[in-house]
Amino acid sequence: MPVIRGHDHDLDWWASPAGDPKDVARQLDQELGRTRLRRVRGADAESTTPCAICGDRYPPHHLLANSRSAAPVCPACIFDQEQRYRTDLPYLAAQLDEVAWEDLSFPAGWDAVASVLALCCGPNLARRLEDEIGRRRGMPVLSSRWHQPLRDSWVWLPSPEDRHAAFARLGAGATLPALAEALEHHDPGLRAAAKSICREAGVRWRDTLWHVAVAYAVAFSTQAFERHRHRKPVHVVHSTGDGLSQINDPFGVRGEPMNIEGGLEAILEQLLFPLLLGHGLLDEPREPARIYGATAEDSRAPRRRTDAHVSHDTDRAAQVAVILGMVPGYKSATRIWDGPAGTMTEADALRSAAPSSDLVAELRQEMRLLLAGFLYDAHGSLQATADDAWQRLGW
Numbered sequence: 001m002p003v004i005r006g007h008d009h010d011l012d013w014w015a016s017p018a019g020d021p022k023d024v025a026r027q028l029d030q031e032l033g034r035t036r037l038r039r040v041r042g043a044d045a046e047s048t049t050p051c052a053i054c055g056d057r058y059p060p061h062h063l064l065a066n067s068r069s070a071a072p073v074c075p076a077c078i079f080d081q082e083q084r085y086r087t088d089l090p091y092l093a094a095q096l097d098e099v100a101w102e103d104l105s106f107p108a109g110w111d112a113v114a115s116v117l118a119l120c121c122g123p124n125l126a127r128r129l130e131d132e133i134g135r136r137r138g139m140p141v142l143s144s145r146w147h148q149p150l151r152d153s154w155v156w157l158p159s160p161e162d163r164h165a166a167f168a169r170l171g172a173g174a175t176l177p178a179l180a181e182a183l184e185h186h187d188p189g190l191r192a193a194a195k196s197i198c199r200e201a202g203v204r205w206r207d208t209l210w211h212v213a214v215a216y217a218v219a220f221s222t223q224a225f226e227r228h229r230h231r232k233p234v235h236v237v238h239s240t241g242d243g244l245s246q247i248n249d250p251f252g253v254r255g256e257p258m259n260i261e262g263g264l265e266a267i268l269e270q271l272l273f274p275l276l277l278g279h280g281l282l283d284e285p286r287e288p289a290r291i292y293g294a295t296a297e298d299s300r301a302p303r304r305r306t307d308a309h310v311s312h313d314t315d316r317a318a319q320v321a322v323i324l325g326m327v328p329g330y331k332s333a334t335r336i337w338d339g340p341a342g343t344m345t346e347a348d349a350l351r352s353a354a355p356s357s358d359l360v361a362e363l364r365q366e367m368r369l370l371l372a373g374f375l376y377d378a379h380g381s382l383q384a385t386a387d388d389a390w391q392r393l394g395w
Contacts, residue, residue, distance in 0.1 A: 026171075033172035037159050039105035040226045047230070047300070053077035053239075055307030056231050057292070057300065062107050064095050071310055075109030076220065076233040079243025079261075082311045087243070089117060089251035090132045097143045108156040108226065109233060112219035115176060116212045116264075118149030121247065122254040125149075129251070150176060150211065155218050158225040164276050167218075176211045179218050187275075194267050203263040204256070213264055216240075217272035224277060229298060231290055234273055237281040240264045306377065316376050323372040338364070 046059040052071035063072035067088040073080070078092075096114050100106050118125060126147040130140035144152040156173040157163050166186035170178065184190055194213065195205050203209075216236065224232040245257040253260060269280040279285060292300040306312050338354050338361075355361040 029171035033157075033159060036104050036156065036172065037226060039103075041228075043105045044227070044229060047227075050303075050307035050309075051077055052310040053080050053082055053308055054231075054233075054235060054311070055303050055305075056233070057303075057307070058107065059105075061099060061103070062105075064092065064099070064110070066092055073310075074233070075107050075113050075223075076236040077239050078113055079241075080239040080311075081242040082314055083243060083246065084310065087247040089121065089247055090129050090136070090138075093117065093129050093142060093146065094133060094138060097141075100143075108219045108222040109236070110219075111153070111155045112215045114145060115149065115153040115155070115215040115219075116244070116260070118146050118153060119208050119212055120244070120253045120255075120257075120260055121251050125251070132251075153215065155179060155215055156222045156226075157218065158222050162225040164221075176215055180211055180214045183214060183275075190271070190275075194271055197266050197270050198263050201262055201266040203266060204259050205263075206255075206259075209260055209263045209267075212260065213267040213272060216264060217268055217276055221273070221276040229290055229292075229295075231303075232277070232284065232287075234277065234279075234281045234284055237265050237269045237273070316373060319376045320369060320372040323375055324368055 043059050043062070047057040049060040049063060049072075050057050051063060051074040053073050054077050056074055056076075058074055060072070063074055064078065065072045065085075066078055066083060067085045068091060070083065070085040073083075077083075079087075093114070096110055100110065100114075122128075126142055129142060129146060133140040133142075145154070153176050154173055155176065157167050157170060160168070164186075166182045167174070167179070170182060174182070191210060194210060198205050198209070220233050220236055224230075224234070240261050242261065244253050244261050247253060247257075269282065273280045288294050292298065292302050355364060
């Protein structure tokens with residue numbers, strides 16, 4: 001069991017000095033798990049701030065940015081390829097430790113994020129991080145997981161009724177070696193299957209990759225069960241691409257980041273998520289109860305496309321170009337409002353549709369952009385030429 005992080009007055013633990021130490025430890029562990037689940041479920045009411053990339057809502061302090069300039073995101077999106085800024089690891093590591101220490105309901109996925117960073121970003125990482133944090137005039141006090149990542153990286157488990165049978169004998173959580181050992185004891189061929197998947201995907205095997213994949217699978221499975229009214233964060237399968245490659249030097253992943261990213265995606269989708277959740281990303285079942293506002297006691301408004309504003313802005317910019325015919329292969333839209341007079345009776349009075357001045361031309365272009373953006377916001381991604389867009393929606 002880890003050192004209890006922070007101060008939590010709900011944990012009212014006591015034991016008789018004559019009690020069996022094993023019974024005392026079991027009681028403490030059970031109370032820890034119950035208290036955490038109660039806290040996580042209680043945080044659901046505060047889950048009003050959307051992740052900038054996927055749009056799922058969290059309490060605001062449960063979303064972290066990978067650098068000072070970036071938008072706060074959830075643990076499933078911190079390495080997403082749509083991140084606009086490279087990861088500043090000292091900044092992120094200090095945040096991870098601070099919030100985990102203060103809040104028992106901190107999302108389980110953040111422990112997986114810390115695990116992959118601590119295991120993959122080179123030797124003596126804690127010392128290097130502390131030196132840099134100190135240079136920035138911060139308090140260079142990091143948790144033990146950065147010093148001994150394999151021994152001290154610790155991941156929460158779901159409540160006993162929701163967890164996989166492989167973890168039945170474990171407590172509220174466990175270290176990465178304990179989790180890997182439990183999985184391999186449950187299925188002795190599991191590690192060999194993971195190696196085979198990596199070989200087929202062209203990924204070079206390393207033991208670190210296996211422990212990282214176990215951390216991700218267990219942590220995000222835990223998060224799926226604990227936050228039972230959230231969308232499951234299995235989209236982490238597609239959100240590991242390119243992000244590990246984008247960590248500022250000198251703290252980048254040692255070796256080949258793409259190897260870890262590809263291995264994570266393959267092992268999670270093809271092996272560990274199907275084992276722990278019963279499905280991967282590509283065959284995720286529709287679960288209406290997880291939709292915001294689906295139940296009477298859930299007063300949250302439905303998710304909107306614009307909740308995921310980072311990815312929305314990226315898609316929007318590309319789609320506006322399509323709608324306006326600015327993409328090679330599509331007809332140009334510049335003739336809209338700029339062509340010859342129409343055939344209607346009033347055309348003689350209107351004369352030419354060409355702009356009468358540069359000011360009018362600029363105004364029209366701005367209106368095109370605004371209206372194309374409105375079209376995308378209101379109706380979703382529409383692969384259409386400008387003519388198609390006009391005919392379908394009349395903007």
